Amino acid sequence: MLVILSGVSGAGKDTIKKELIKRMQDVESLPSYTSRKPREDEEEGVQYHFISKEKFEEKIKNNEFYEYDLHHNNYYGTSKKLMNEKIHNGKIIVKDIEVNGTENLLEILKNETKVVTIFLKVEKEELRKRLEKRGDHLSPEDIELRLGRLKYEESKICNYDYVIKNDDFEKTVYIIETIIKSEKKLLEKNR
């Protein structure tokens, strides 16, 4: 099963994903490939595999991605090989992907894997505060770029099974844990 978390950059996807992995036994992340530079607290192979733009384009040519997107001037993509390995081992993958990638993956995986989609909603001014406080020193232009994306991302909410207002970390994690457990039970029942 693949659980997709979406919502604009700063919506809290990464922190929530880490907490779910800590709390739930079968849940794992799936690092994407990206051409952006690592942030201070990021390690190769944990959130992402960091590669150059040229190497990324080579992988596109070799058809190594289920989907990829050019986002904030950087590439992001989901590796076919890495995802298939985890799913065949019975893992529940929690992955944060922006709205275009989600749309593509839903189409590609619809007959192969159960995909559960969750959208995290945050108010614009709250989001601005979070982006300003974040440790990766975003420039004012970078912050505006991310805020400008909010309307577009929210226009895709109809593709999601669940929409959660992420104004309370504990509550959000609890709701997502409950969703994952229920979806897993339903999947086992329908097998």
Ligand code: 5GP
């Ligand atoms: P960030 O640079 O803040 O880590 O991520 C920027 C955006 O890229 C986020 O909205 C994140 O969800 C998205 N992203 C991360 N991995 C992938 C991926 O494999 N494919 C797509 N399409 N988007 C991704």
